[in-house]
Amino acid sequence: MTINLKVWRQEGPDKPGRLVPYIVEGVNPDMSFLEMFDLLNEVLILKGEEPIEFDSDCREGICGSCNMVVNGIPHGPQKGTAVCQLHMRHYKDGDSIVVEPWRATAFPLIRDLVVDRTAFDRIIAAGGYVSVNTGSAQDANNIAVEKERADRAFDFAACIGCGACVAACPNASAALFTSAKIAHLSLYPQGEPERNRRVVRMVEQMDKEGFGDCSNHGECEASCPKAISISGIALMRREYMKAMLSS
Amino acid sequence: MSENIITDPMLDSKAPSGKLEEKWSNFLNTTKLVNPNNKRKHTVLVVGTGLAGASAAASLAELGYNVRSFCIQDSPRRAHSIAAQGGINAAKNYPDDGDSVWRLFYDTIKGGDYRARESNVYRLAQISNSIIDQCVAQGVPFAREYGGLLANRSFGGAQVSRTFYARGQTGQQLLLGAYQAMERMIDAGKVTQFSRREMLDLVVVDGKARGIITRNLVTGELERHMGDAVLLCTGGYGNVYYLSTNAKNSNVTAAWRCHRRGAYFANPCFTQIHPTCIPVSGDYQSKLTLMSESLRNDGRVWVPKKPGDSRKPDQIPEEDRDYYLERKYPSFGNLVPRDVASRNAKEMVDHEKGVGETKMAVYLDFADAIKRVGEHVISERYGNLFEMYEKITGDDPYKVPMRIYPAVHYTMGGLWVDYNLMSTIPGLFVLGEANFSDHGANRLGASALMQGLADGYFVISHTLGNYIASTELPKVDTARPEFADAENESRARLTTLLSIKGEKTVTQFHQELGHIMWDYVGMARNREGLGHAMTEITRLREEFGRNLRVPGSPDTLNKNLEFAGRVADYMELGELMARDALQREESCGGHFREEYQTEEGEAQRDDEKFGYVAAWEYTGANQTPVVHKENLEFEFVKLTQRSYK
Amino acid sequence: MNTHSKLLAGLTSQVGRKILTGVTGFVLVLFVIGHLSGNLSLLKSDPNAFNGYARFLHSFGAFVYVIEVLLTLVILTHAYIGISIALRKKEARKQGYEMYRSKGGQSKQSISSRTMVYTGTILLIFLVIHIIQFRFGAGISAGYITTLNGEEARDLRRLVVEVFQNPGWVAFYVGVMILLGFHLRHGIWSMLQSLGAMRPRYTPVIYGIALILGILLAVGFLLLPIWLYIYGGAAV
Ligand SMILES: Cc1cc2nc3c(=O)[nH]c(=O)nc-3n(C[C@H](O)[C@H](O)[C@H](O)COP(=O)(O)OP(=O)(O)OC[C@H]3O[C@@H](n4cnc5c(N)ncnc54)[C@H](O)[C@@H]3O)c2cc1C
Ligand code: HEM
Ligand code: HEM
Ligand code: SF4
Ligand code: F3S
Ligand code: FES
Numbered sequence A: 001m002t003i004n005l006k007v008w009r010q011e012g013p014d015k016p017g018r019l020v021p022y023i024v025e026g027v028n029p030d031m032s033f034l035e036m037f038d039l040l041n042e043v044l045i046l047k048g049e050e051p052i053e054f055d056s057d058c059r060e061g062i063c064g065s066c067n068m069v070v071n072g073i074p075h076g077p078q079k080g081t082a083v084c085q086l087h088m089r090h091y092k093d094g095d096s097i098v099v100e101p102w103r104a105t106a107f108p109l110i111r112d113l114v115v116d117r118t119a120f121d122r123i124i125a126a127g128g129y130v131s132v133n134t135g136s137a138q139d140a141n142n143i144a145v146e147k148e149r150a151d152r153a154f155d156f157a158a159c160i161g162c163g164a165c166v167a168a169c170p171n172a173s174a175a176l177f178t179s180a181k182i183a184h185l186s187l188y189p190q191g192e193p194e195r196n197r198r199v200v201r202m203v204e205q206m207d208k209e210g211f212g213d214c215s216n217h218g219e220c221e222a223s224c225p226k227a228i229s230i231s232g233i234a235l236m237r238r239e240y241m242k243a244m245l246s247s
Numbered sequence B: 001m002s003e004n005i006i007t008d009p010m011l012d013s014k015a016p017s018g019k020l021e022e023k024w025s026n027f028l029n030t031t032k033l034v035n036p037n038n039k040r041k042h043t044v045l046v047v048g049t050g051l052a053g054a055s056a057a058a059s060l061a062e063l064g065y066n067v068r069s070f071c072i073q074d075s076p077r078r079a080h081s082i083a084a085q086g087g088i089n090a091a092k093n094y095p096d097d098g099d100s101v102w103r104l105f106y107d108t109i110k111g112g113d114y115r116a117r118e119s120n121v122y123r124l125a126q127i128s129n130s131i132i133d134q135c136v137a138q139g140v141p142f143a144r145e146y147g148g149l150l151a152n153r154s155f156g157g158a159q160v161s162r163t164f165y166a167r168g169q170t171g172q173q174l175l176l177g178a179y180q181a182m183e184r185m186i187d188a189g190k191v192t193q194f195s196r197r198e199m200l201d202l203v204v205v206d207g208k209a210r211g212i213i214t215r216n217l218v219t220g221e222l223e224r225h226m227g228d229a230v231l232l233c234t235g236g237y238g239n240v241y242y243l244s245t246n247a248k249n250s251n252v253t254a255a256w257r258c259h260r261r262g263a264y265f266a267n268p269c270f271t272q273i274h275p276t277c278i279p280v281s282g283d284y285q286s287k288l289t290l291m292s293e294s295l296r297n298d299g300r301v302w303v304p305k306k307p308g309d310s311r312k313p314d315q316i317p318e319e320d321r322d323y324y325l326e327r328k329y330p331s332f333g334n335l336v337p338r339d340v341a342s343r344n345a346k347e348m349v350d351h352e353k354g355v356g357e358t359k360m361a362v363y364l365d366f367a368d369a370i371k372r373v374g375e376h377v378i379s380e381r382y383g384n385l386f387e388m389y390e391k392i393t394g395d396d397p398y399k400v401p402m403r404i405y406p407a408v409h410y411t412m413g414g415l416w417v418d419y420n421l422m423s424t425i426p427g428l429f430v431l432g433e434a435n436f437s438d439h440g441a442n443r444l445g446a447s448a449l450m451q452g453l454a455d456g457y458f459v460i461s462h463t464l465g466n467y468i469a470s471t472e473l474p475k476v477d478t479a480r481p482e483f484a485d486a487e488n489e490s491r492a493r494l495t496t497l498l499s500i501k502g503e504k505t506v507t508q509f510h511q512e513l514g515h516i517m518w519d520y521v522g523m524a525r526n527r528e529g530l531g532h533a534m535t536e537i538t539r540l541r542e543e544f545g546r547n548l549r550v551p552g553s554p555d556t557l558n559k560n561l562e563f564a565g566r567v568a569d570y571m572e573l574g575e576l577m578a579r580d581a582l583q584r585e586e587s588c589g590g591h592f593r594e595e596y597q598t599e600e601g602e603a604q605r606d607d608e609k610f611g612y613v614a615a616w617e618y619t620g621a622n623q624t625p626v627v628h629k630e631n632l633e634f635e636f637v638k639l640t641q642r643s644y645k
Numbered sequence C: 001m002n003t004h005s006k007l008l009a010g011l012t013s014q015v016g017r018k019i020l021t022g023v024t025g026f027v028l029v030l031f032v033i034g035h036l037s038g039n040l041s042l043l044k045s046d047p048n049a050f051n052g053y054a055r056f057l058h059s060f061g062a063f064v065y066v067i068e069v070l071l072t073l074v075i076l077t078h079a080y081i082g083i084s085i086a087l088r089k090k091e092a093r094k095q096g097y098e099m100y101r102s103k104g105g106q107s108k109q110s111i112s113s114r115t116m117v118y119t120g121t122i123l124l125i126f127l128v129i130h131i132i133q134f135r136f137g138a139g140i141s142a143g144y145i146t147t148l149n150g151e152e153a154r155d156l157r158r159l160v161v162e163v164f165q166n167p168g169w170v171a172f173y174v175g176v177m178i179l180l181g182f183h184l185r186h187g188i189w190s191m192l193q194s195l196g197a198m199r200p201r202y203t204p205v206i207y208g209i210a211l212i213l214g215i216l217l218a219v220g221f222l223l224l225p226i227w228l229y230i231y232g233g234a235a236v
Helices: A035-045 A118-125 A147-157 A164-168 A177-185 A189-208 A218-223 A231-246 B020-030 B051-063 B101-111 B116-135 B169-189 B253-260 B293-297 B324-328 B340-352 B369-371 B375-393 B449-471 B482-499 B508-521 B529-546 B557-582 C005-013 C015-043 C048-058 C063-094 C116-135 C156-163 C168-193 C203-231
Strands: A002-009 A019-022 A095-098 A109-111 B042-049 B065-070 B191-196 B195-204 B208-216 B224-225 B229-232 B271-279 B300-304 B362-365 B402-411 B427-429 B613-618 B626-631 C143-147 C149-152
Touching: A019 A035, A035 B482, A035 B508, A118 A177, A118 A189, A118 B169, A147 A177, A164 A177, A164 A218, A164 B300, A177 A189, A177 A218, A177 A231, A189 A231, A189 C015, A231 C005, A231 C015, A231 C168, B020 B101, B020 B116, B042 B051, B042 B208, B051 B065, B051 B169, B051 B191, B051 B449, B065 B613, B101 B116, B116 B449, B169 B191, B169 B449, B195 B224, B195 B253, B195 B482, B195 B626, B208 B229, B208 B482, B229 B253, B229 B369, B229 B449, B253 B427, B253 B557, B293 B375, B300 B324, B300 B340, B324 B340, B340 B362, B340 B402, B369 B375, B427 B449, B482 B557, B508 B529, B508 B557, B529 B557, B557 B613, C005 C015, C015 C048, C015 C168, C015 C203, C048 C143, C048 C149, C048 C156, C116 C156, C116 C168, C168 C203
Parallel strands: A002 A095, B042 B065, B042 B229, B065 B191, B229 B427
Antiparallel strands: A002 A019, B195 B208, B208 B224, B271 B402, B300 B362, B362 B402, B613 B626, C143 C149
């Protein structure tokens, strides 16, 4: 089938960008969305044009590299699906698709669809860990963790750090990403001793990076390929209040 | 090439003496230590942030070393380890089903078809338990029982339940644990992270690894980094086959450049082909997806009895189906090890019994299991895998049997290292999948994660300390000619790639290379095919040098340029893999030479002649490499022929 | 940092700000519910039902002033943070999308959620007018006097009724009340989420309740001017 694409092209952070139309022919319904881009890029290279730069790695929805806003929706229309797992069988011959990068001041654009998401690493560095030096751990079964609690923690730990939550959020807020790590670790007994310091520092860092505030639009949860629940954001706020009151 | 094995003096494994169970503690008791105050005077370059790299960076920084960490992706958390699904082994014996350090060691050595070093594998089994402790303390959400304690499951090649898992995302959770530990050290100022960097060369000064050249993938700048040691944790090279379950950025470049600088490459032909992957659907396909091995616990593998039968699966009656694994291996049935299952699937397809549109697949059928235990139980066990399968293929595996086919998954070969994980270049250590150390000719499920973390968390801190404490490491600075030379060579290589301006894209070359490798250096190999592969690769390399087209410029983000460099290295590696496979005139583990099989068509080892590690030395461009042999001595286990009948 | 400034730093952070909008929003919602239930006495046939209620409120003396000052602070804080959040949002995404859509599903994005700052700002303007109009409007000195239990009291009802004889005012009030409904449709759910009261199981319920409560409050309020306009304050 043939797909009419409009793709955001921008040579560099300080260069102007624009949507450029492309007609991609010979798209197979079994192709993934990124494979359609591979196909287009091959054609572009052979025509002597510059291919479209985009990030991807695992192509199975777990590394969090891929980031395309497809017709106004980060990762596209399928529920719980990263764009690398989106397949062309959901489109019809002749469909028009607009593709843009994540847009947020805290995710500066590098080139075309590639953005810089290192702000997320710095948020984790501010406290998204348990301080346990290698070798100092006790036997793994010394602390029992209620299964239901562990399962709930896992739901938050499943975050792949893709940034779709920020991209989807009308405020460009990183609340869902930040809260996912806070929720995971504060639900675990192992994370208990550092919980106050963790939430305060991570929130501080999130502010510093220039992400917007969370106004509870919940768009992040809808776009999250791992369907991380915004109840994590509520939990983060409870943790935060506890931390403030106990200081 | 089949003369008696002479142990190469260059390849001293440096395994400590003593009883198997005492070797590691003997090492620890006698190792030289670095004074805590001196540790901060040393800089260690850690290339790669997968399980091996991230855990090494974190542990070394905790001890006080200054660490510089590098990765290709935009964040260290995206290293390929993130994609591992099934689990991680440890000899905890929580289920009390008879597991022990010895048994884990023995299963691993046997699973590897007796082509790994006893001392290393035993150490791995000893350390396995501490890994679980460490990860749990970090908050890794392993699966738990209702009582709140850790759950285990069983995996191929073992008769005990020793696999710890975190849903179908074990690699992700373990990597995030290590990544977070590393980020903590970044916050503490002990680790400096360099993301979107590709290592293009190793800098050797006075015979020791003292630095690396990286390309900043955003600006294209070449950068020089100096250190007292280099840790290569850059993963496996499965992408030499173009299609594999590896992530798109997985590559051999870092390891290959070290090889060209003098590090020996060991057993390059040992690759693992995983039996249960989603089959290729067309030429456009960029990557293959693994379906966890655990599916074979409930799924039955079959093909039509009649070649060329193109009826839909539900129209093929029971009597026209061949459940070939159950037929041929009555005692293990669908649960035979990976290499056996893969080879049999290929055999069926070769006999034109393949299914699906491409005829390059076999069925994995859950109808009986659903009838037996109900759809909800199956969905509980494999729900997320079924969903993933449906996303990719559009078929519902609850209704139609899955189509599966083997795919390249893991590479047991890698840079040769001694017991200290040090390569033949002093100061260059190799960890994780990038080295060859622990899995012999075939890796058991759930033991790559174990090895990566053992190397990174628990081995390297001691062996590196020993090296630093016992080695003269005079200050060098990056203005030295060795750095300049390496940088210039890297630049020249990039300029060449861009200047060919031919008619074929990098992907086209990579696909072609992949076809050659898959057809002739894949699941079944023979002398003629391997020879053919070598000529074909030589031809392809020649064409690459003349007809490659890389768009864009060197001083911006340019993924085609990155890939071009990697494919160039893959072609050289591919040739070496074929050469290595040709040299190994036996079948063992993932290496199946058609000339060497038993009457029933099973792999036939030749311990007498090939009980060694083949470590290749690079002798210059277009020169024939030289093979060095490390004799594998089995002091503690008895070698037996594997049988799964 | 001492505890004091730590708390302050905490409240000015992103999460702190949300907690403050949540708390102030909560107070305002309670006030509005109370205000509506009091105002409903305008519908009673006894004209003094409402005046009595007003007098009852003012009988608390100085305490009333304290409450009024606090309420003003609450409104100002709420408005200040609300507007500053909206301004920060522009900073956080300087380059906007060419095409942007809600994914639906679990999303709580709606016209109501996207227009909080506009409905809010109009409410702020409304409040200034409203308070001048009624709280500081014609009183005893202007001859708006009634007798309650034999004592002289302000005939607030007369003022209200008079204002709502003017179709312009009626339209203005009805319009603002609709916007209030929109503000509360997202606001009520949002404040509970902001205060961390949300658990996954309750989310859909609370989100539904916010809708119903928003509609009830808006309809309750806008009935008053319409009713007073039609019936001129006469008891039916
Ligand atoms: C789909 C799949 C499922 C798997 N499931 C399991 C499982 O269940 N259990 C199990 O035990 N094993 C499993 N494995 C195997 C296991 O995941 C890998 O062997 C292991 O994760 C490798 O880890 P690593 O740290 O050695 O390397 P990787 O995780 O591959 O990391 C490599 C790192 O090196 C960096 N790098 C590479 N080249 C360069 C360069 N030139 N310059 C700079 N940086 C570079 C990369 O950026 C990356 O950070 C699975 C593998 C696959 C493909
Ligand atoms: C005075 C003028 C007002 C302004 C400028 C204003 C503005 C805002 C804004 C912008 C928000 C969204 C905050 C965010 O995006 O996170 C908000 C939330 C809210 N507003 Fe208002 N508002 C005003 C008055 C009111 C009134 C009168 C009420 C109640 C009747 C009210 C109730 C709420 C509630 C409950 C919330 C949700 C709080 C939260 O999300 O934590 N607001 N307001
Ligand atoms: C039709 C609807 C309304 C009517 C008839 C009405 C009527 C009144 C009256 C008569 C007063 C004066 C009370 C006094 O001085 O004792 C008053 C005060 C006030 N009203 Fe309303 N009101 C309406 C809607 C609203 C709404 C929607 C809000 C808020 C969003 C609001 C907020 C206030 C405030 C803050 C005061 C001042 C309270 C005080 O100072 O004690 N009103 N209202
Ligand atoms: S919360 Fe969801 S959308 Fe946000 S980074 Fe994590 S996985 Fe991506
Ligand atoms: S969409 Fe944005 S406003 Fe909050 S609930 Fe999600 S971060
Ligand atoms: S490429 Fe890894 S999540 Fe999409």
